[in-house]
Amino acid sequence: KQEVTQIPAALSVPEGENLVLNCSFTDSAIYNLQWFRQDPGKGLTSLLLIQSSQREQTSGRLNASLDKSSGRSTLYIAASQPGDSATYLCATRGAGGTSYGKLTFGQGTILTVHP
Amino acid sequence: NAGVTQTPKFRVLKTGQSMTLLCAQDMNHEYMYWYRQDPGMGLRLIHYSVGEGTTAKGEVPDGYNVSRLKKQNFLLGLESAAPSQTSVYFCASRYYPEGAGELFFGEGSRLTVL
Numbered sequence: 001k002q003e004v005t006q007i008p009a010a011l012s013v014p015e016g017e018n019l020v021l022n023c024s025f026t027d028s029a030i031y032n033l034q035w036f037r038q039d040p041g042k043g044l045t046s047l048l049l050i051q052s053s054q055r056e057q058t059s060g061r062l063n064a065s066l067d068k069s070s071g072r073s074t075l076y077i078a079a080s081q082p083g084d085s086a087t088y089l090c091a092t093r094g095a096g097g098t099s100y101g102k103l104t105f106g107q108g109t110i111l112t113v114h115p
Numbered sequence: 116n117a118g119v120t121q122t123p124k125f126r127v128l129k130t131g132q133s134m135t136l137l138c139a140q141d142m143n144h145e146y147m148y149w150y151r152q153d154p155g156m157g158l159r160l161i162h163y164s165v166g167e168g169t170t171a172k173g174e175v176p177d178g179y180n181v182s183r184l185k186k187q188n189f190l191l192g193l194e195s196a197a198p199s200q201t202s203v204y205f206c207a208s209r210y211y212p213e214g215a216g217e218l219f220f221g222e223g224s225r226l227t228v229l
Contacts, residue, residue: 034218043119043205044220089158091218102148102173103218105158 002027004092006106013080013113021075021109023090028068034103035064035075036089044089048075052095080113087111117141121206121221128196128228136191136224138206146209147189148173148218149181151202158205164189196228 003026013019023033032051036044048057048064050073056065063076073090087110091103119140128134138147148163150173160173164183178200180192189208193200206221 032216036220041223043222044207044218046217046219049217091158102160102163103158107155107157 002030002092002094002104004090004104004106006088006090006109008109009107010110011112013111015080015082015113015115017080017113018076018078019080019111021077021088021090021111023073023075023106025071025073025092025104027092027094028071029095030068031093031095033064033066033073033090033092035062035073036091038087038089038108040086047088077111080111082113082115084113085111119206119208119219119221121204121224123224124222125225126227128193128226130197130228132196133192133194134196134226135193136204136206136226138189138191138208138221139187140189140206140208140219141187142208142210142219143186144208144210144219145186146216147183148207148209149179149189149191150205150207151175152205152223153202161191161204193226196226198228200226201228202226 007022034049035047050057050066061078066073087108089108091105149161150158152158162181167186170181182190204224207218209216
């Protein structure tokens with residue numbers, strides 16, 4: 001059974017700092033890995049989707065990497081802003097025949113960027 | 116585009132009452148999912164559907180039923196609500212059956228069972 005772990009559970013940084021959020025998973029047989037952002041009381045917004053054959057994806061100040069063999073992904077946020085404050089979740093999609101695209105989520109990292 | 120819409124957004128039930136959560140998507144997605152999110156437990160899959168007329172159990176299906184009579188709608192039912200079902204429920208949908216395919220989420224439905 002896939003297990004996804006995110007470290008740290010919470011992170012507080014000053015505005016402007018570059019930061020890295022970590023995600024690890026136990027089963028490397030994945031189709032893809034997706035990073036989400038969740039604001040308090042809101043749904044999940046997809047940030048980046050990395051296919052299993054890819055090493056990284058970039059969108060604006062965000063860069064996500066994937067190392068399937070070691071079961072790790074990182075989300076790099078450059079020049080953080082107070083508006084980046086949210087919970088960040090990673091989720092893997094299993095490659096098993098009966099997975100039907102089910103995602104396994106980590107518990108998230110709560111990010112606070114203070115001015 | 117509305118994307119994925121959930122109704123209602125908030126609901127309070129008494130133990131034993133029944134209710135239905137509606138998820139509607141306007142993206143012609145084949146796959147739809149119901150998750151629940153609880154503090155310290157993360158998001159867990161309740162049921163999912165791979166197409167109109169099909170449903171399947173996820174990780175935590177007990178106490179819930181689902182139906183997918185129309186491709187755009189996925190209903191989650193609680194026949195006899197219990198306090199343990201107090202949670203935030205999220206619906207999600209996806210287009211591609213395999214490989215690539217971003218998951219799109221609704222805004223959530225907060226359910227409290229007294």
